[in-house]
Amino acid sequence: MSHPTDLPAWQQLAQDYRETCRTHMRDWFAQDPQRAERYWLDVGGIHLDFAKNRINDTILRHLTELAEQSGVPEQRAAMFGGEKINTTEQRAALHTALRRRGDAPVCTDGENVMPKIHAVLAKMGRFAHAVRSGQWLGHTGQVITDVVNIGIGGSDLGPLMMCSALKPYGHPRLNMHFVSNVDGMQLAGVLAKVHPATTLFVIASKTFTTQETLTNAKTAREWFLRGAGEADIAKHFVAVSTNHEAVAAFGIDTAHMFEFWDWVGGRYSLWSAIGLPIMLYLGEDNFVKMLEGAQLMDEHFACAPLARNMPVVLAMLGIWYINFYGASTHLIAPYDQLLHRFPKFIQQLDMESNGKQTRKDGTLAGYATGPIVWGETGINGQHAFFQLLHQGTHLTPADLIVSLDKQGNLPGHHEILLSNVFAQAEAFMRGKTAAEARAELLAQGMDEAAADALVPHKVFSGNRPTNMILLDKIDPLNMGSLVALYEHKVFVQGVVWGINSFDQWGVELGKQLAGTVLAELNGTLAAQPHDASTMRLIRLYRRANCETDGTCHLF
Numbered sequence: 001m002s003h004p005t006d007l008p009a010w011q012q013l014a015q016d017y018r019e020t021c022r023t024h025m026r027d028w029f030a031q032d033p034q035r036a037e038r039y040w041l042d043v044g045g046i047h048l049d050f051a052k053n054r055i056n057d058t059i060l061r062h063l064t065e066l067a068e069q070s071g072v073p074e075q076r077a078a079m080f081g082g083e084k085i086n087t088t089e090q091r092a093a094l095h096t097a098l099r100r101r102g103d104a105p106v107c108t109d110g111e112n113v114m115p116k117i118h119a120v121l122a123k124m125g126r127f128a129h130a131v132r133s134g135q136w137l138g139h140t141g142q143v144i145t146d147v148v149n150i151g152i153g154g155s156d157l158g159p160l161m162m163c164s165a166l167k168p169y170g171h172p173r174l175n176m177h178f179v180s181n182v183d184g185m186q187l188a189g190v191l192a193k194v195h196p197a198t199t200l201f202v203i204a205s206k207t208f209t210t211q212e213t214l215t216n217a218k219t220a221r222e223w224f225l226r227g228a229g230e231a232d233i234a235k236h237f238v239a240v241s242t243n244h245e246a247v248a249a250f251g252i253d254t255a256h257m258f259e260f261w262d263w264v265g266g267r268y269s270l271w272s273a274i275g276l277p278i279m280l281y282l283g284e285d286n287f288v289k290m291l292e293g294a295q296l297m298d299e300h301f302a303c304a305p306l307a308r309n310m311p312v313v314l315a316m317l318g319i320w321y322i323n324f325y326g327a328s329t330h331l332i333a334p335y336d337q338l339l340h341r342f343p344k345f346i347q348q349l350d351m352e353s354n355g356k357q358t359r360k361d362g363t364l365a366g367y368a369t370g371p372i373v374w375g376e377t378g379i380n381g382q383h384a385f386f387q388l389l390h391q392g393t394h395l396t397p398a399d400l401i402v403s404l405d406k407q408g409n410l411p412g413h414h415e416i417l418l419s420n421v422f423a424q425a426e427a428f429m430r431g432k433t434a435a436e437a438r439a440e441l442l443a444q445g446m447d448e449a450a451a452d453a454l455v456p457h458k459v460f461s462g463n464r465p466t467n468m469i470l471l472d473k474i475d476p477l478n479m480g481s482l483v484a485l486y487e488h489k490v491f492v493q494g495v496v497w498g499i500n501s502f503d504q505w506g507v508e509l510g511k512q513l514a515g516t517v518l519a520e521l522n523g524t525l526a527a528q529p530h531d532a533s534t535m536r537l538i539r540l541y542r543r544a545n546c547e548t549d550g551t552c553h554l555f
């Protein structure tokens with residue numbers, strides 16, 4: 001396996017960095033009137049303005065060559081072709097098959113997976129229609145008014161994000177609730193708002209072994225059974241999983257299970273049965289539009305030349321900043337309230353996929369890989385953390401995401417949002433020089449000495465990169481394309497870094513230790529050898545609670 005830092009394009013980029021790292025984007029804009037047109041891409045209803053990046057044509061060419069030399073075209077073909085690119089788990093990563101329309105076969109392990117994908121989609125469609133139309137009745141004969149999805153991570157964030165983003169398309173009778181936290185406060189809060197006779201619980205877990213989800217599901221079932229019998233569960237609980245045995249053992253009839261498969265990664269699963277809450281809320285037609293939007297991006301990713309390929313361009317810009325400028329974080333800032341859940345979703349997608357330092361061949365990378373992805377709605381961020389982005393010491397590349405469509409917004413509000421996001425991108429790029437700051441202060445009537453003292457605080461270095469991602473409209477089609485754009489961006493970066501973006505072994509150690517600690521906290525296991533700090537924490541909890549649970553005997 002070639003090491004990316006040995007590739008000719010990497011070496012050229014290192015040279016480009018040395019030659020251009022002091023160049024200001026202002027100068028590139030001044031020298032090149034076509035820059036904004038050239039550094040622009042369209043895919044369906046998604047547009048990318050990447051002109052405000054610290055790149056020129058040479059750098060862009062070298063970034064594209066790095067993608068080429070790293071094997072992005074071959075790995076892309078392997079992913080779409082169902083090869084087992086998730087090498088540590090010996091699995092394919094076939095989320096792209098889930099949104100593929102038509103009958104063309106997609107095979108993995110010698111099996112065409114399309115018939116079973118279509119069968120589950122049809123089952124989801126029939127169920128969603130029955131619930132939405134009011135044919136599906138609860139055990140007392142009432143229609144369903146509330147859907148509670150119980151799941152965590154990929155079994156929560158995707159459906160939650162899509163249902164929030166596409167709220168204007170939601171069924172007016174259905175209230176959607178999402179419970180992920182094992183802190184009972186969240187479930188208790190939801191249960192206080194809903195009625196057992198009119199509530200449908202969707203228990204979503206790929207493995208159906210996740211402690212948080214199964215604990216919440218058990219508590220929800222106990223709550224439901226206070227006023228109903230075991231036989232009524234069939235009307236109010238459905239499961240989404242790959243694990244038939246565990247679903248049956250939990251007490252949900254597998255006839256009411258919506259299946260998916262081990263080649264669908266949790267954080268890539270919203271296109272599968274994990275998307276059931278999305279279909280319940282938006283309806284089958286809109287769910288299919290979301291799939292079509294993703295497929296549109298898949299086709300673009302599969303066919304467009306690397307230099308004009310939106311996911312590839314976004315990925316390689318990220319690599320430029322992470323590996324050559326030393327940026328360690330990446331901001332996702334949507335300027336639309338409907339997208340307020342989007343940063344959290346992308347955070348899992350990116351950080352669980354590329355937060356790794358062991359390469360596929362088992363060697364340590366020795367270079368930076370996935371960034372810390374964080375975010376918040378941009379307009380709120382402006383009044384909280386943008387200060388650091390403008391004048392702090394860190395370089396934080398940012399994706400600013402906006403909808404061009406003002407339909408549905410209150411009069412006068414959308415223009416304010418857009419004026420802010422466009423102005424922020426300009427300010428990040430342009431900055432303000434000392435001469436400009438000084439002239440401004442003098443024009444305000446300040447005397448020269450006072451102005452000179454204040455100027456250093458009023459300077460903005462600028463030259464801070466942003467991508468502007470514009471959606472024609474926030475609708476199911478464009479949301480499908482937007483999510484697929486980020487999935488492929490993350491994939492390309494993983495290929496360049498030589499890591500497996502589809503496993504997540506890093507979440508295991510904490511889970512393993514928590515099992516032991518839980519038994520100790522409950523008093524069912526004598527204290528195990530831990531480090532002194534952990535022992536002290538466990539003892540502290542036991543002392544605080546031993547009188548209520550009567551387990552003081554271990555101390």
Ligand SMILES: O=P(O)(O)OC[C@H]1O[C@](O)(CO)[C@@H](O)[C@@H]1O
Binds near residue numbers: 210213504
């Ligand atoms: O769907 P499951 O199996 O309950 O897992 C939930 C989440 O937990 C993780 O496995 C991490 O612990 C994620 O990858 C996954 O999305």
